[in-house]
Amino acid sequence: MNKTIFIAAAFALSATTAMAQNAPAADPAKVDAIIKDMFAKVSPEWQARTNLDETQRVCTDSRNQPNAQQAEAIQKRELATVVQPADGKFLGDWKKGFQVANTGTGGQFSDRPGGPIGANCFACHQMDPKELSYGTLGPSLAGYGKDRNYDPQVIKDTWTKVYNAQAVFACSNMPRFGSMKFLTEAQLKDVMAYLFDKESPVNK
């Protein structure tokens, strides 16, 4: 009796997976051709941004659900790209860190060359609890340092997280700010201070 139910359930499951897979999948060569055509008029540097690296490829193909081996391989590969601060200090100036967290320009084709570059952490996270304009794609970081007792080990781990979110969580939706060279080391330190400085509004 139990066994029958189990088999029925298993069958139902595999039937739904099969159905999802049966939806006509796109021919990868045609997807690439469409992308090439869509960006035919931009510079080679910009075109290069549409090439997938190994990690982007796995996350794309698995729709951010890598299997255990894939996840392990991603985290290992991404961890290897994390560079510790040259002087061993993780925390910079929290006031400048606010600018990094609050600036949404940089990396867009509409940005003026040499203009400000920021990580726009606020787009996805609550940080300063008094700031009402924050997004919800990521968890709240309000009180982040205070809630973790400014623990030096946590600070070190968070450096890794912000430097490369996927070193910690494969196929995370959070950008790899350090490894992609999107933020400078100084900017990373400043935004770390915004999370961990006792004077930062994040911890007030």
Add this chain to the structure above:
Amino acid sequence: MTRTNGKISRLATLAVAVGLSAAAGYVAAQAQTTDAEKEIERYREMISDPMSNPGFLAVDRGERLWSEKRGKNNVSLETCDLGEGPGKLEGAYAKLPRYFKDADKVMEIEQRLLWCMEKIQALDTADVIKRRFASPGVDSDMEDLVAFIANKSSGRRIEPQSSHPKEAELTAIGEALFYRRAGVMDFSCATCHAEPGKRIRLQGLPDFSKPGKQAQETMGSWPTYRVSQSALRTMQHRMWDCMRQQRWPNPDYASDGITALVMFLNKQAAGGEITVPSIKR
């Protein structure tokens, strides 16, 4: 149609004010709802009145452009076949993008209009393409024409086309594009549009990963008059704007990749009611 500019600009100002207070109200909304909600409701009623939505000025301009003789052939677009037969506009937008035998290609509305301009009018489209997105003091023929034509499908339901193999194929390509992660921020459309109830800053993000209400309401509301830009915008502009935020390169206007994305979004939005032009933030 007679509408004074004074009325329109007053309404645009009001719309900005309400849009702003609606955004500010978003957070407060959870706790102390009513005032902002009432205001938004009043605003919605107001903009459902065609006389109050500046997007209808674009509809009027589009109507004139549709029947204006242009190009080397000095003819209008009135024999252009948008899928329902030459010159038939009622309900045509609801079934776009679709496969066109004469071009042997799936086309969305702007690709098809350019095709008609070139084939029927022998119009040099370089200038039209240059003005693809209106800017202060510069109207866009394309945005105006789309407003006019889409409006002829208001009240209809979105009918994604898939019977031709090229339609099914392009829809699948659109789905692949939607989930493709690339660029300096590893973003895909799905980063921002694959979970319900999320937002970036205060802007709510529709979830397109599942078919249903959110996709229907979104796709049924474009083209839309964007108060923050003081212009009527089409899906071409929205895709351009999202690619920008995605840190992908500037997509070529009316390219097949955008058509593919629209095919996929319309598939998720099947059955949604079209009410256009709408008006948004």
